[in-house]
Amino acid sequence: METFDPTELPELLKLYYRRLFPYSQYYRWLNYGGVIKNYFQHREFSFTLKDDIYIRYQSFNNQSDLEKEMQKMNPYKIDIGAVYSHRPNQHNTVKLGAFQAQEKELVFDIDMTDYDDVRRCCSSADICPKCWTLMTMAIRIIDRALKEDFGFKHRLWVYSGRRGVHCWVCDESVRKLSSAVRSGIVEYLSLVKGGQDVKKKVHLSEKIHPFIRKSINIIKKYFEEYALVNQDILENKESWDKILALVPETIHDELQQSFQKSHNSLQRWEHLKKVASKCQNNIKNDKYGPWLEWEIMLQYCFPRLDINVSKGINHLLKSPFSVHPKTESHSVTQAGVQWHDLGSLQPLPSRFKQFSASPSQVDGITGRISVPIDLQKVDQFDPFTVPTISFICRELDAISTNEEEKEENEAESDVKHRTRDYKKTSLAPYVKVFEHFLENLDKSQKGELLKKSDLQKDF
Secondary structure: OOOOOHHHHHHHHHHHHHHHOOHHHHHHHHHHHHOOOOOOOOEEEEEEOHHHEEEEEEOOOOHHHHHHHHHHHOOOEEEEEEEEOOOHHHHHHOOOOOOOEEEOOEEEEEEHHHHOOOOOOOOOOOOOHHHHHHHHHHHHHHHHHHHHHOOOOOEEEEEOOOOEEEEEEOOHHHHOOOHHHHHHHHHHOOOOOOOOOOOOOOOOOOOOOHHHHHHHHHHHHHHHHHHHHHOOOOOOHHHHHHHHOOOOHHHHHHHHHHHHHOOOHHHHHHHHHHHHHHHHHHOOOOOOOOOHHHHHHHHHHOOOEOHHHHHOOOOOEEOOOOEOOOOOOOEEEEOOEEEEOOOOOOOOOOOEEEOOOOHHHHHHOOOEEOOEOOHHHHHHOOHHHOOEHHHHHHHHHHHHHHHHHHHHOOOOOHHHHHHHHHHOOOOHHHHHHHHHHHHHHHHHHHHHHHHHHHHHHHO
């Protein structure tokens, strides 16, 4: 994939929003079949514009309204918020306290920076194929639990465009969940606990919950290649000392000796398993529990969720098919309102906010599209082959040049033109994944409508 030049972004965005953004599918998703009146109209969108202008409480009447505004504003980034009690763009006219977030998809945000204490290849905003396996395991573990443990059917997984993944759980019943229930679900899915100062972040009890067992089974499929070969977590004394901090001191000396005699992480891990097994059979140690090997595997591989993103109904999350902007941005929350790098937490009177990017943030240059991930091909998903906005615009340019003469003689609507256009670029397979998700969502909505119709007939 070619290098992205941020200076080209304004012109590229114009082309992207005019001819490539999948508006029809996007509206079909967020309108949810039009089953609930004003559902789309009461949805909040936020736009980050050129020069880091940030606009909240955008809302639109229909697909056409959304298209016109996006083509007029050409946002560098799009975030999706909750469905509110009133139209978000009229929130200033509503009586104080009446404007309330009512529904939103249950969302999950998994960011590679949260694994910095356990990955050795990269840090901060950087990712590489060696550590991307963490995201693969996270999707497999969380998606299995959402599907099998909770019975959630409609789960849209999306690459963030940079260094993580998002999940949107879209079932009708899920969208109505309270913050307390959302918190409970995230708590169920969380095992790695403690800040930077806490060395041992996973503690298993003697009775292992089926969710943990099933998660371990998924991790086992990846652990040897990911942790022992690619990350080489027992490569040298510095790296194995971190592992020793997670096991009882009584076995430190024995492990140190065997590690020094071994030649690689694979051999050292086998020694650790033998010593740990012997130790667990001989002692009862409540502090460390009976599952030392699993605790290490979980600490190094288990998904790390941002609980605040998931529990807050009014929390915004980056939209699918948004472009990863020219810089990273960090957000803070005050009184339930999300602001971006404002320097002060005091709310400003205008809808227009401005934030500045620090020099360290410029590492975030990608220009990649935030695309849906095919759950049937999670292991094959490669973030480095995801198209950048410049790549798909150049693809379109090349095709348009060849077809210019034909198109001069064709009187076609913009919508038909745009539908045909994205299909000619590398964006097409990702839109197809999105469409497959929508087909299942549509079937479910039709089924719900038929049930309601049958119930009404019974009366």
